[in-house]
Amino acid sequence: MRVVFAGTPAAALPSLRAFLESDRHEVLAVVTRPDAPAGRGRHLQRSPVGALADEHGLEVLTPRKASDPEFLDRLRDLAPDCCPVVAYGALLPQKALDIPKHGWINLHFSVLPAWRGAAPVQAAVRNGDEITGASTFRIVRELDAGPVYGVLTEPVRPHDTAGDLLDRLSEAGARLLLSTVDGIEDGTLQPVEQAGDGVSYAPKVTPDDARVDFSAPAMAVDRLIRAMTPDPGAWAEFRGERVKLGPVSLVDGFRLEPGELRVERRRVLAGTASQPVRLGEVQAQGKKRMPATDWARGVRVEPGERLT
Known part of the structure; x- marks a missing residue:
């Protein structure tokens, strides 16, 4: 044709x-x-x-x-x-x-x-x-x-x-x-009308939709970040400035307050409404993406500071 x-x-x-x-x-x-x-x-x-x-x-x-x-x-x-x-x-x-x-x-x-x-x-x-x-x-x-x-x-x-x-x-x-x-x-293919039930809608994603809500359960945080990767990019605020967040992984064993950061030698954790998540890559404004541990060392995260 x-x-x-x-x-x-x-x-x-x-x-x-x-x-x-x-x-x-x-x-x-x-x-x-x-x-x-x-x-x-x-x-x-x-x-x-x-x-x-x-x-x-x-x-x-x-x-x-x-x-x-x-x-x-x-x-x-x-x-x-x-x-x-x-x-x-x-x-x-x-x-x-x-x-x-x-x-x-x-x-x-x-x-x-x-x-x-x-x-x-x-x-x-x-x-x-x-x-x-x-x-x-x-x-x-x-x-x-x-x-x-x-x-x-x-x-x-x-x-x-x-x-x-x-x-x-x-x-x-x-x-x-x-x-x-x-x-x-x-001529071997004929279309079939869609079913009237089971309809759902997925409107265009905006940057506002990509803001991470750490008061949600860890699974929802994980899904949101993966859904917004690579575009438009999931984000949160740290010290009043936007940082983009790459995919995270879930961590068992203890609790942190929603958004609360815990910096360890080989990982950076953030609290959610359920279990913490381990941050992957972080990109501050005007900076390149980097491992969360490098970002945390660079900004010198203080005890009790949060992503919001």
């Missing part, structure tokens, strides 16, 4: 590569979010999907809104049979949805109807799900509610960060998305 691929972040790259390497489908162009400021210099930077498309000499469409008339006209000129989508990051109006014969087929990183929305992987980790997965479905106007073509499942491992889990799902999901489009092309 003639396809226009839509996606933006690195998680979409395995799927784009799968279509570029396929003998059955022709990638006509790529749709991605506009170049955005990045890095310390805040220079405009191409999205990962846009950069890969540039490497392959593909046309890159970067509409500010998918309803822009110029974009819609160009999409009609390209006349794709299908538009595979992975984390494009913008709403698609009905005028765009109507252009490809076989619609826009989205790879979503959850087992729908669970965790519809922008942050399904973070939600699965934070919620303590034991199993998650990915689904391919036809995009409709209602958020992530379209009929489903295919599903895969993936265990959430005890120490998975959202980044770890997303890496696995993006690779396995690329194969699912490609096989879905294959099945649509040869």
Whole structure:
């Protein structure tokens, strides 16, 4: 089929590569979010999907809104049979949805109807799900509610960060998305409407969502930090300044007050509502990430000081 691929972040790259390497489908162009400021210099930077498309000499469409008339006209000129989508990051109006014969087929990183929305992987980790997965479905106007073509499942491992889990799902999901489009092309695959029950939502994660609440039980602290790793990064305050926190491990045997720090020779502990957690890496403002023991020695943590 003639396809226009839509996606933006690195998680979409395995799927784009799968279509570029396929003998059955022709990638006509790529749709991605506009170049955005990045890095310390805040220079405009191409999205990962846009950069890969540039490497392959593909046309890159970067509409500010998918309803822009110029974009819609160009999409009609390209006349794709299908538009595979992975984390494009913008709403698609009905005028765009109507252009490809076989619609826009989205790879979503959850087992729908669970965790519809922008942050399904973070939600699965934070919620303590034991199993998650990915689904391919036809995009409709209602958020992530379209009929489903295919599903895969993936265990959430005890120490998975959202980044770890997303890496696995993006690779396995690329194969699912490609096989879905294959099945649509040869007529062997028909979508099934989503169940009306079991619907849950995972809205976009903000930096405020990533603040660690040490008055929660240790398991909740652990899950939150892993869910926010690597993006946007879990954080707390120490002496009134924000510090980012890497994944922690749970410690048995004694109690500390919520947020209370205990510095030992080879580890730094922080109290929670239940057992303490052992801090992993810590990143103070303007500093590089470092082991918690190095951070604690550098700031000279005093007895009774806390993360809040």
